[in-house]
Amino acid sequence: MGRAAVIPVLLVTGFLGSGKTTLIRRILANPAFARSAVIVNEWGEIGLDHDLIASADETMLELSTGCLCCRVSSDLGRTFASLAGKGAGRYDRVLIETSGLADPAPILHGLMMDRAIRSGHALSSTLTVVDARNGAASLARHPEARRQVAFADRLLITKTDLAPDTSALKSAIAELNPDAERLTAIRGEIAPEMLFAPSGFDGARAARPAVAAHGEGITSSVLIRERPVPALALILLLQALAEYCGRRLLRVKGLVDVAEQPGRPALIHGVQHVFEPPEWLPAWPVEDRRTRLVVIGDGIPRHFPARLLAAIEEEVLEDAARDAGGVSKQNAR
């Protein structure tokens, strides 16, 4: 018995006025993407985005009860149930547009944890839209904008026709989320296939030297290990990060060379304390076979993940060596 086909879900987030609705309208205008269900979350009494997006009624749902991220556990599940009922068989993918002030974390938790949602749908990737003209200022002033960038698998820089020089914005983005793939679009013009492709992990981006912290807020660090990491050390590291860092931990993503599975890197993907099961890739996607783990946090010291792993790994290896010595002695008797 194979796994039933799952419908990909693209989470589109981004700060107020960044161009999310324009992008979604362009996607839906593409005949190949017409069979898309859209969930729009609006913040305010009158939902304008809903009216701006043309779609079949059965596959267009508006959530105007407040910010989706605040009610995600109940509303998102109900919304998907409604979609599966009214729009069953009428859509091939789902787009979720969050409000401009939404924190993506609870929405991602809902998509990852809700069994009803997961039974027929799977998160494809998180796309954060950033406005080239106002994006850098938004990132500097609004923690919501920084968190949206921090959680992104892909970043779409819009309105580059209005602000061609994006160097400052790209620098700010790189500080927050060095691993995210970066794309650009003017008035939402981009091949939708690029947005729906499952998000992987780019070793080259993650192998870049760590950059400076973004003030005292969100920081990203890249943990690089030359030698394979024992599976137990990896589990203990993730447990410790989740427990010690709590809400400070935003995102963990990377490829790990697990000692017990040589040649088959584990793709790790976590949103705060919630982690997908590791995906064991059949082979390394790039020549660089070092472990590279990106840890994005709010106020987590840059070297903390690496120092913690080093301390844990030392003990795990010491225990393994002691156990091996004990077995050797028993066998020698």
Added chain:
Amino acid sequence: MTDAELANLLSDCLVVWGIDGRIVSAENGISVHAAGTSCTVTRAGPERRPARWLLQTEKGAIAGRPPQAAASITGLLGGLRSALGADAPGPGLDVVVAEWDGRP
């Protein structure tokens, strides 16, 4: 792990836990002064295995209680966090249960 490496890790932990404090070298270990109290971390000798670390709190020392033993660095940090009265620990690791696809 050297004392300097341990001191760096403990210093990072204070930041993560949102506690102002300082880490100083002490006789046979490292002292953590924070949250109006102090704790001392020392390494357990081989005769104490499986314990690796010993954590003595200020209150414990005054009361003449033996230090708390921890078998791992994560156990030590958990004990230190509790001793310093940091916020409740995070929710802990939550791994999504994968749907079984029927394959062995």
